[in-house]
Amino acid sequence: MITRAQCKRIIDLATAHGKGECDGIEVTISASDLATSRFANNEMTQNQSPYAVAVSVRAVVDGRQARISANDTTPAGVRRLVDNAIVAARLLEKDPELLPLYSPSAAGHVCIPVNQYDARTARCGASERARAVAAIIAVARASKLNASGVFATGSHVTAIGNSEGLFGFHRRTEAECSITMTGPDSSGWSKDNQTRASLIDARSLAEIAAKKALASANPIEIPAGRYDVILEPAAVLDLLGFLWQDFTGTSVTDKLSCFLDKVGQKMLGDNITIVDDVTNQAQAGEPFDGEGLPRKTIVLVENGVIANLVHGRRSAARFGVQPTGHGLPEPSTYGEAPLNVVVSGGNTSLDEMIRTSEKAILLTRVWYVREVDPMTKIVTGMTRDGTFLVENGKVTAGVKNLRFNVSLIDMLNKVVALGRTQRTSGEETYPAVVPAMKVADFNFASTTRF
Amino acid sequence: MKRLAEFALEVATNNGASYADVRIIKQESQLIETKDLAVAAVNLGESTGMGIRVLCNGGWGFASTQELTKKGVEKAALRAVETARASATCLDKPVTLAPEPAYNAVWVSPHTRDPFAVPLETKIGVLLQAARIMKSVEGVTLAQGEMSFIKDIKYFASTEGSRIEQTFIRSSCGIVANATTEGDRQTRSWPNSFGGQHELAGWEMVEKWDLPGNARRIAEEAVALLTADPCPQGMRDIIIGSSQLGLQIHESCGHPSELDRALGQEINMAGASFLTPDHLGKLQYGSRIVNLVADATAPGALGSFGFDDEGVKAQRVYLVKDGMFCGYLSSRDTAHLIGLPRSGGAMRAESWSYVPIIRMTNISLMPGDAGTLEELIASSADGTILFETNKSWSIDNLRYNFQFSTEIAWEIIGGKRARMLKNASYGGITPEFWNSCDAICSASDYIEWGLPNCGKGQPMQTMWTGHGAAPARFRNVQVGMAHAVKGDE
Known part of the structure; x- marks a missing residue:
């Protein structure tokens, strides 16, 4: 090397x-x-x-x-x-x-x-x-x-x-x-x-995957509709990753962000706090940005309020503020990006989320998530590789996979429990530090055959 | 360079490889992006390196290097052998390669004008001319433009005797008009979304797609969409425009026809396929007018080549004939697993630093006899919806359940486009959907679309694929579900 x-x-x-x-x-x-x-x-x-x-x-x-x-x-x-x-x-x-x-x-x-x-x-x-x-x-x-x-x-x-x-x-x-x-x-x-x-x-990872495969054998089909869901951290990450670019100054200047004129306003639930923090022990990014500026720790969302945007030097000059050290290498169409995201967690374990649920769907991971509407942040995608029905506090069956259409803004107003935040890697975005979440009223639009 | 390729093969075989192949690739690239009347990015690139793939004790190994000296190549070849030996410790059966003749060949992709000979100022001038026109339309909040040009010179050599030199020139161009108001953003693109059109062609393709000549129309459509009616929900007959149909083919036919997926080899990330080998020759994938081919020989189509990245000559293979599922995209190491005598020639790698995997070539729907798009619209019932230009795409990991959104749609009344619709979406289950196809437009409306960003493999590789299609009609399809996210809808 x-x-x-x-x-x-x-x-x-x-x-x-x-x-x-x-x-x-x-x-x-x-x-x-x-x-x-x-x-x-x-x-x-x-x-x-x-x-x-x-x-x-x-x-x-x-x-x-x-x-x-x-x-x-x-x-x-x-x-x-x-x-x-x-x-x-x-x-x-x-x-x-x-x-x-x-x-x-x-x-x-x-x-x-x-x-x-x-x-x-x-x-x-x-x-x-x-x-x-x-x-x-x-x-x-x-x-x-x-x-x-x-x-x-x-x-x-x-x-x-x-x-x-x-x-x-x-x-x-x-x-x-x-x-x-x-x-x-x-x-x-x-x-x-x-x-x-x-x-x-x-x-241990093999044993977890094997346990999920065995527990989801003979899956049942449940009708599409609205359910409480328990999202394991990988599922949370691959959904929320579609929000990160909306926190950049350039996306606001270009009128491509869903947070236009929303800085300082409460958009999300009280229990949602999101920070970009390269110094977090569970992060792995460089301490400098694409022009060599030191990366600052920036609060993006504080208790549901859109707190700050991240800026490279060009974007900061447009806004008349100091750059935050998030610039991408110049020249760049996208300008900047928060690459070391940390979503604050809570103290509800996954087991407790299951134990306290009368009826819910437990999602191991989500797949092929894509943005449907850029302003309301509707995304679509599928469940995959370990989707379970939870009834009366217990996992009772594997279920055939489901397609969801959900607004991430709505979703982050309906988080009823948060797990411990942890380094997480999915497939749709780069790793981040996120918790498991229990979310009410999650919209499943259709089913599939397996 | 060629001597280094021979040296790499020699080191590999001297150290126990039963088979080895080498790819040396020299790449030159240009990416130009504009935002409104400014150049947002000019990124130029060059890259040269070697990938070495070996079989040792029946297992695969791969290593790459950009240190193109005897020392660097020797180290890489030994690393490839070391990884192959490690693979062999986790194998039940040794890898078997389907036979393929050895070739000595030179192949150059068709192009009229080398895009690297066209001045940067000319390229930027076209994009800014289109931007000025888009920005002159009131309500356009951001006008974007993009062009990219890539030249790959690739040399392939194998221990079986093939020595193949290929030159590829890929070009792309596209513009986007964005219209944003409080609470809504609508977008129109030309000739296609997500970077525009991509072809295995030269500068002539930029002139053909005439970005400035289409800038005003898409700008006006983006603004008009802000006040258009939303796409209704329910079951409708639909017509899918050719570029959107290209992506439909990519996701619901191309990927499930990849034999590595069907055999479970990609299951951890990209997924598997409902088109398992037991369905071959038995599953009625689509209606009898549906004919889908994997054609690596189509001139100018983005997924064409002379030879794939394991030296197999380009072929045209039926995947679906008269609606029946009948073929796969395959490789030399998967062909024998389902009894094929020869690879279908679908192995490609993103660059010299990646191992080849099964990729789509040009997966295309053969034209039908429904005439032009306007004739198909004229023959369609009131309430039929025409979907054009992709906005969002998603499909499950076995490729059954899909949902697509498009930038624009039109409700057809009286055989004409009567009402513009925004937030348009449709979805379904793949075999049910393709069996509902009752009309395909004729060859006059057939276009070879190029997709530059197909993701597959671990680590993820990006590949360029082609999809020929003419507009087609499908009966009784679910529409309008993507925006129905509130409980009262």
């Missing part, structure tokens, strides 16, 4: 090469060697060990900018990249909103260090992953089920620097295990994503 010193050398070379030829050079380096072992039908099906480094140069020339990315990290390749970026920038029209490159001498430039690197996870090889997969398959065979999924390990690097003297470097490791267990007419799923492989217990 590329080192801090190698990144610094590339950035220094690029900025020195551009000196005198343009008004500024910014360099971003990203690298990943995340290796993924895939299995299905109780066998290993794919085993991938990629390695890629990309260097991206932004040149600023007389009020114009252009970005070029490549993967040639040799000195000649980096110099050519800088030359091409300068030539491309000169071809473009002036950008009246373009700001000079960010200077680390700016007040408040303190990146809070976050340690998300584990040498053992970085070294984890194909044999170690295969042993974890074998353990998962053993659980499946013991339960007469089929196991499918992934076990992935590796590391990622992000570095940024510019001709104003900025340099930032962040490395993190990642380990992910996702398991689906299938029986003749049922399935169960579990997943974990951590910065350390030692925090992932593949056998």
Whole structure:
């Protein structure tokens, strides 16, 4: 994996090469060697060990900018990249909103260090992953089920620097295990994503997925309609992920956000508080944004009130506020994004949510969630891999899967119980820290055949 | 480069690989985005690297590198062998490859004008001209434009003797008019939503789709939608426009016809398929006028190629013939699992750093005999609803229950578009839906649509696929359910 010193050398070379030829050079380096072992039908099906480094140069020339990315990290390749970026920038029209490159001498430039690197996870090889997969398959065979999924390990690097003297470097490791267990007419799923492989217990995850598959065998069909639902954290994440971009300044400027003119207003339930916080121990993001600014902790929703938007430098200038350190690399259509979301939880365990429910549907995960209406935030999607009927405080049956159409705004006004918040990974959005939720009056529109 | 490919094969076989293949890909890309009268992004890219896939002890291994030196390639080849050996420890049966001849070939995708030879100013000029027209329509709150151009030069070599060089040029263009008021936002796109139209073609496709010439119409439609009636709820006959039908085909025929899904190999993320092998040749998937093909040979269609990413020659395969489910998208390692003598040639990877998996090529509905769209509208009963341009799509993980929303719809009265409708949606169960198809427009209205963003695999890979379709009519379909979220509706 590329080192801090190698990144610094590339950035220094690029900025020195551009000196005198343009008004500024910014360099971003990203690298990943995340290796993924895939299995299905109780066998290993794919085993991938990629390695890629990309260097991206932004040149600023007389009020114009252009970005070029490549993967040639040799000195000649980096110099050519800088030359091409300068030539491309000169071809473009002036950008009246373009700001000079960010200077680390700016007040408040303190990146809070976050340690998300584990040498053992970085070294984890194909044999170690295969042993974890074998353990998962053993659980499946013991339960007469089929196991499918992934076990992935590796590391990622992000570095940024510019001709104003900025340099930032962040490395993190990642380990992910996702398991689906299938029986003749049922399935169960579990997943974990951590910065350390030692925090992932593949056998326990396999046992959870197997238990769900066995418990949802012989599913019954229930009619579409409105039900109380108990959403496990992965289901919560893959729904709420469709709200994150609405908290950005650029989406408000473009009139694409559902929170137009709503900052300061109460839109959601009293029990909903959402923060973007890279320093949360369960988060894994870089401490700087796409222009190298330190990421600030920003309260997005406080007790149901839309509290703040996040801003990159361009958006902040439009609003006349300070940037929050959430900018995406310039130039960007989307502007900025909250990438380290933490949704506050409560103290109701999943078991207690079940025990206190007269009638409810328990959802393990949701699938193919898509936005239907951008202003009312109606989303649609399906339940999947462990959908259960809860009656009189007990899980009584697996149910055939259902399609939902729900407004996320309505949903976050009907949360009647919150679980402990935890690092969660789904399939529709990036990992975040969210709790399980019990939600009243959740709208299921139709059923399917399994 | 070619010598490095030979070296990679040599290292792999010298270290125990029974089979190996190598892809070296050089990619050049341009993405241009505009917002109103400003350039929002110009992102240019280059990437070169090698992917090495090996079979060792019957298990698959894959590694990639961008260090294109003997040292870098050797390290990657050894890593591929190491991962293959690890795979073999979790196998019941060794992987078996269906036979395929060795090829020495050169293939270039058809194009008239290399888009990389067209100046950036010209490209931006087209987008800004369209933006000026859209912004001149009162009520348009944001005008967006996008173009992308990608050139891939790909070299494939295998231990079975294939040596194949292919050049792909992909181009796209599209514009979007947004109209936002307090509490409502409506959108119209041209030629399609989510990035516009995508083709395996050059700059000529941008000229063909004439963004400025369609800018005023879509801008006016976006504003008109704000005051249009909402789509009614209930059961209606519907006509689906060709671009929306392309996505319908993608989701409800293309994905379920992928053999890896049908065999459960993608079940953890992308899902499985209701089209399991026991249904092959037995399930009446659609009505007798429904014919669906996987055609990797269609000129200019986004999913076409000369050879797939394991060196199998492009083919045209029926998936559904006269309504009967009859074929799969397959690969060399899945073909024998259902008794096929040869791969259908559907293995592709997003780039050199990803392993090839089964992907759609061009999954297309063959045209019928219902004439033009206007003729089909004229022959349809009062109350039929015409759905055009996708806005939202979702389908379950076996590909039965789907729900789509479109940007715009029209209620047909007296054989004409009588009433514009907003917030339009329809849904159903795949085989019931396709069996309700009673009319397909003729070849005159057939368009090869391109989808650039099909997600599948772990880690997720994005793939470009094609979907030819002419508008078609379906009987007694549920409509208007997507916005019915309140208890009193």
